[in-house]
Amino acid sequence: MTQNRLFGIIDIGSNSVRLVLYEDAGHGIHRIVEENKKTIRLINKVAKDGSLPLDQLDELIKTLLYFRSLCEAHQTDFIRAVATAAIRNATNSEDVVASLLEKTGLAISIADDEDEARFGFIGVMNAMAIPDGFLIDIGGGSSEITLFRDRQIVNSVSFPFGAVNTSKRFTPNGVTDEASLRDIRVMAETLFEQEPWLRQHPGLPMIGLGGTVRTLAKLTQKRSGYSLPLTHQYRIPLITVHETIDLLATMTLAQKLKVDGLNADRADILVPGLVLLQTALMHTGASTCIVSGTGLREGVYYETSCPEQPLVTDVLDHSIRILLHNAGVETTAHVDQVHRLSLQLFDGLQGYHRLGSSARSSLYAASRLFRIGTSVNYYTFPQHTFYWMTHARLNGLEHREIVLAALIAAHTGKKKSRRAYLAHQDLLTETDLSTAIALGTLLQLATALDAGRQSLVRDIQIHTSDGAPMMELLCSGNPEAELEEAGRLSDDFRKTWGFSLRFSVSE
Structure with missing residues (x-):
C-alpha cells in the first residue's frame, strides 16, 4: 500500500x-x-523605484514562519x-528571495508569466471539463x-x-466615481488592444479565478438565494457583472463593509477588480x-505530485x-x-427516453457514488x-447536473425525490425531476440485477418485442435472486x- 505524502503549497x-x-x-488523488x-x-509595499524594501518584509516573514510551523506540526x-x-516584478527580487530564505529557511521560487499561466491552467483544467475558452x-x-x-x-x-494596484492607482480612498471607472476601463482596454488574439475568438466562455471572481459569485448567490452551496463552476452572465458594479460603485467603504458576502479585506478593491473583469469580458466577446x-495553488500541487503528467485525462472520473x-x-x-449495468440500460433504452449526454453524465456520477452515504x-x-x-465539489458537471446526479443516486421513491427537488427549483425544472426519477428507477433496477453480489449478469441486450422492450440478460449463473429483486420494482418501473x-435469460 502506497504511503500518503503531505505537501505544503505556499x-x-x-x-x-x-x-x-x-x-x-x-x-493526484x-x-x-x-x-x-x-x-x-x-504590492502596496513596493517603493517608487520599483524595489520591495527588505525592511518592509516583516509581516511576510512572520506569516511564512507561521505557515512553516503549521507544516512541521503536520509533519509535511x-x-x-x-x-x-x-x-517577480520587484527590481530587487533576488535580494528579496535571499532575505526570505535567510529569515524563514524557505526557498522561494518566482513564477514567471509563463509559469503563472501554466499553474492556473492546470489547476482549472483538472477541475473543469471545458475544452475551449479563456x-x-x-x-x-x-x-x-x-x-x-x-x-x-x-x-x-x-x-x-490587478485588483490591489489598480485600486491604489485609481481609487486610493476605496471610493469609486464615474471618472475612476472610466479611467480603469481605458487603461485595461489600451493594453488589451496590444494583443490582437483576444478579439479573435468571440463566444467562448471565460473562466475566472482569483478572489475578485469568487467574491462576485458569493455576492450574486446571496442576493438570489441560490440553493447550491458551491461557487466552483457557477455561471455569471455579463449583465450581472454590470449590475454588481452599479450597486457597489456608489457605496461608501462603510456601506460596502455591511454587504452580506463581502469580506472586509476585499471591500475596497472589489469594484476595480470587477471593472477589469467586465472590460475583459466585453473585449473578448466572451x-x-x-x-x-481552483487555480495556481492546485496547479502547483499537481505539478509537484504528478510531474510527468500533471493534467488529468477524465475530470469527472478523477473527481469521483x-x-x-x-x-x-x-x-x-x-x-x-x-x-456498468446502469449505463448499459441507459444506452439500450435510448430510443425510449431520448436523453442526451448531460443526463448520461449525471447517471455516470450517480451510479459511482450512490453508496457514498454509507460512510x-x-x-x-x-x-x-x-x-x-x-x-462536496463534484468537478466535471454543471451545477444543474450535480443536483440531478444527487437526485438519481438518492432516489428511493417519487415523494422523497420531489421533496429534495423542491429545495432546488432555481436549478431544476419539472422535466428534470421526471428525468431524475426515471434514471433513479433505472439505477434501482441495476442494483436489483446484482442482488446476490456475484456479478452474474455479464451483459444486458434490449430488444423490441410486441412493441415494448425485452431485456435479455446474459448471465454466468442462475439469476434467481436478481429476478426476484427486480420483480419488486415492476410497479414503480411501469408507472x-x-x-x-x-x-x-441466456448464458
Whole structure:
C-alpha cells in the first residue's frame, strides 16, 4: 500500500499569502488537510523605484514562519513556496528571495508569466471539463489571460494590473466615481488592444479565478438565494457583472463593509477588480463568466505530485475518485457492476427516453457514488449520499447536473425525490425531476440485477418485442435472486417508464 505524502503549497501573491496542505494518495488523488490565508498586500509595499524594501518584509516573514510551523506540526513531507507578481516584478527580487530564505529557511521560487499561466491552467483544467475558452486570473498586482483550445494553451499574456494596484492607482480612498471607472476601463482596454488574439475568438466562455471572481459569485448567490452551496463552476452572465458594479460603485467603504458576502479585506478593491473583469469580458466577446474554485495553488500541487503528467485525462472520473477517497469509501465489485449495468440500460433504452449526454453524465456520477452515504450511516445512506454530492465539489458537471446526479443516486421513491427537488427549483425544472426519477428507477433496477453480489449478469441486450422492450440478460449463473429483486420494482418501473419489465435469460 502506497504511503500518503503531505505537501505544503505556499502561494505568495500580491494581495494575500496562502498555505494549503494536501494529503496526497498518489495519481493526484488528495484531500485538503488545512488551509490558511493572510492578507498582506505586498504590492502596496513596493517603493517608487520599483524595489520591495527588505525592511518592509516583516509581516511576510512572520506569516511564512507561521505557515512553516503549521507544516512541521503536520509533519509535511515537502514544502513548495511560489511567489508571483509583487516579488517577480520587484527590481530587487533576488535580494528579496535571499532575505526570505535567510529569515524563514524557505526557498522561494518566482513564477514567471509563463509559469503563472501554466499553474492556473492546470489547476482549472483538472477541475473543469471545458475544452475551449479563456482563463482570466485577476490577482493583486497582475492579471493573466490565457486562451485554450482542445484543453491546450494557445496564447497567454500577463498584464501589469490587478485588483490591489489598480485600486491604489485609481481609487486610493476605496471610493469609486464615474471618472475612476472610466479611467480603469481605458487603461485595461489600451493594453488589451496590444494583443490582437483576444478579439479573435468571440463566444467562448471565460473562466475566472482569483478572489475578485469568487467574491462576485458569493455576492450574486446571496442576493438570489441560490440553493447550491458551491461557487466552483457557477455561471455569471455579463449583465450581472454590470449590475454588481452599479450597486457597489456608489457605496461608501462603510456601506460596502455591511454587504452580506463581502469580506472586509476585499471591500475596497472589489469594484476595480470587477471593472477589469467586465472590460475583459466585453473585449473578448466572451459568452459568460464561469467561476473557478481552483487555480495556481492546485496547479502547483499537481505539478509537484504528478510531474510527468500533471493534467488529468477524465475530470469527472478523477473527481469521483477524490470524493470516494475523502469519504473513506472503497469501490466494490458490486458498485462497479451497478455502474456498468446502469449505463448499459441507459444506452439500450435510448430510443425510449431520448436523453442526451448531460443526463448520461449525471447517471455516470450517480451510479459511482450512490453508496457514498454509507460512510455516515448505512440505514439512512441515501439522504447522506444526496448531501455529499451537493456539498462536496463534484468537478466535471454543471451545477444543474450535480443536483440531478444527487437526485438519481438518492432516489428511493417519487415523494422523497420531489421533496429534495423542491429545495432546488432555481436549478431544476419539472422535466428534470421526471428525468431524475426515471434514471433513479433505472439505477434501482441495476442494483436489483446484482442482488446476490456475484456479478452474474455479464451483459444486458434490449430488444423490441410486441412493441415494448425485452431485456435479455446474459448471465454466468442462475439469476434467481436478481429476478426476484427486480420483480419488486415492476410497479414503480411501469408507472415511471410506461412499460412493464420483461426479461429473458441466456448464458
